[in-house]
Amino acid sequence: MTTAISIEDLSKQYRLGQVGTGTISHDLNRWWARVRGKEDPYSKVGQVNKRDQAADGEYVWALQNINLSVEQGEVVGIIGSNGAGKSTLLKLISRITSPTTGTIKAKGRIACLLEVGTGMHPEMTARENIYMNGAVLGMRRHEITRKLDDIVDFAGCRMFVDTPVKRFSSGMKVRVGFAVAAFLEPEILIVDEVLAVGDAEFQRRAIGKMKEVSTTGDRTVLFVSHNMASIRKLCPRSIHLDAGTVKRTGPSDEIISAYINDGLTNELDTPIAKDSPRTGSGRAMFTRVWIENEDGNKLTHVTSGANFTIAIEVTAHEPIPDIVLSIALQDSSDSYAWLVRSNFDGAILGLNQKTILRCTVEDFNLARGAFRGVLFMSERDNEILDSLPNAFTLDVAVGDYFGTGARGLPNHCKTLTRATWKSSSQA
Template identity: 50%
Template sequence: MSKDNIILKAEGVSKQYRLGLVGTGTLSDDLKRWWYLIRGKEDPFLKIGESNDRSKKGGSNYVWALQDINFEVQRGEVLGIIGKNGAGKSTLLKILSKVTLPTIGEIKTKGRIASLLEVGTGFHPEMTGRENIYLNGAILGMTKAEIKSKEAEIIAFSGCEGYIDTPVKRYSSGMRVRLAFAVAAHLEPDILVVDEVLAVGDAEFQKKAIGKMQDISKGDGRTVLFVSHNMAAIQDLCTRAILLSNGEVKFDGKVDEVVNKYLSSNSVTKSKINFNTENNIDSVKIKSISIFNSKNKNTSQLKSGEKFTFEIELDVKRTVRNPIFSLRLSDLQNVNIVTWRSNDFVVSPLDNNIYKDFTIKLSVGSLYLLNGIYDISMGFADGKEVLDMKIKQAQIEVLADKPNLKYHIITKEKSSNSLIFSNADWIINQ
């Protein structure tokens, strides 16, 4: 990175909180800190505390919400910050926005920062929408004339014209987000910080907001820090991403690589999964699924393009007059890739009036999925009556491979974010 082009830099940023009813410490803790400070010694509480794992109860009253965060952001870059709930994303954005201070470390920035961290942040509820536009502009250091020149554009973008002279306390949460984002995006900050708050808006506004952030970064050369659990939005908008886990940076790099690491972090693929059918008294249940590769080996790791087989056992406790089975593959971003249904056939491969346990073998060949983890969903029905469904309770891992001798090994990194590799005959006429 060019040092002259760096607009934001985090150096050794850590944030410690005290757990329990009192979040900022006790009088005895404050006195102890003061005594160490006047003696020129390090804060004694920096040596204690546990990592930020919300799922486990620790033995300390102190927790590190963030630990030793280091990164740089260039002007015009769109940085996505992703991670599980409680990973430290919002704490980091509050520190970057100077809403709170780090316990240790330093944030260096150049220019104005506009933040959209929570619904209605920075808005005075008793003031009208129009008055809040001027209030936020003044906080950003803009003159009244500068704000006035942007006023009509902000109001039009927000879609809140009918309520612009109504106190903000009467706005819905979605309307407050619309106006807050319009203000933050149009008052020309050098750095725009946006938390998950956009999820409150409707689909039309989310698309509009992402388009505006793209214009801000690409057209105006301003910087955007974006936190979201919507991985599609992260991939569409961001030029780089950081993965946070338990208050630490686990990965910093290309968006697709970081997203894949995040989505696959909890993925555990198994070659056979047995489902509970103990209470199946008078219905039909999917009993198990097994996966076999082209060598008939029971495995959940498959090479792209090789023939593989799903073997599904069903536990039948009633007559099924019109059986229908379906199996779907989807990626970890909930994009459905392919579905196989028995009722797609003119003559179904399943017999009518099934009344005993049976097994389905579904063999697939030449499906060139790109490398990664894929979810398996299954359903079984009697006509329109759904009898059992297993949604994303099984997974396969596809390994990169060569379709044939004409091609290199095909991976996601070489395929422009596609999901499937498709072979085609190329004819060049000159």
């Protein structure tokens, strides 16, 4: 296959603090080093890109020693925590900024959607921006005109096509920007997490279009997202960036699993701030949540088929003798994947000034994934006391749910179910 993008020894360094904090002597020393063909004398003092560490120098390596190749027609996902260097890498490939060291070779025209409004002039109309972007990609006017209706229909902006882009919402700007990038037939399409601004229906269409672009037009797609479900669905291969370096690359399922497991380093013991987004009367409030195993030890994660306890600390202004507690888990698409509710099991729970509520789960039947915990508490047949839509996160690892050593197919389903099988011969 033909290599579409080749990256060798790529590094990018940024200055910390305010722009212009360097001295004239620094600038003169850099100039003199360039004249003599020497390395920048200050590039050696850059520190590794670790967001949780205090700066101890003037510079930081946003990316360091990146070596990658992407084949033509490949769809590659790029994942990593915030600040890992994902957007910096895309900006370098898109030639928005230049590398400090190393080389990037890209074959063909590049269209990128990195931020809301990228590549669009706010004073120009959507129609004018479409023609301008096509011209930047080297397309003739009649070629752009031929694609105009498809772009406008995909973006859903026919009513506003002659309206200045500055009056568009963030979601509408993303719609137009993505439609322009996808339909003007670049050889390389680069899309950052900006799609998260769009609504769910548009995200589905955008992912479908990226898949279509790669399979029918033999074009290359680089896709950055924190939505692991989207990465799994769209990208056969993924790259995991960590602290400005390539930590691992390979099949998306393996890379995502390793990435999620990397985050399972601290026990789940989450204090809940009073100003957390919540609804309810406030007569009782969730203040802490954690997960325990059968021995009472706090867990970092749970596995399919495991027994564990969700412990929730609640404070109340007055005793409340009978409450209903609900605990739900939502997946990456905000769909409810799992729910338990105290009154379903006939439990009667009461509150004092400070109470620990425990819900013990047996044979946990969710497949592997990362889930968001939702807590809801009400006085039975009365008012809502507290509701937290984002109380905690729970990582589920593959376990021996079936007791046979078989791990199931976690990419095919969200829940696991045991069944009894038999075959009967018929005459």
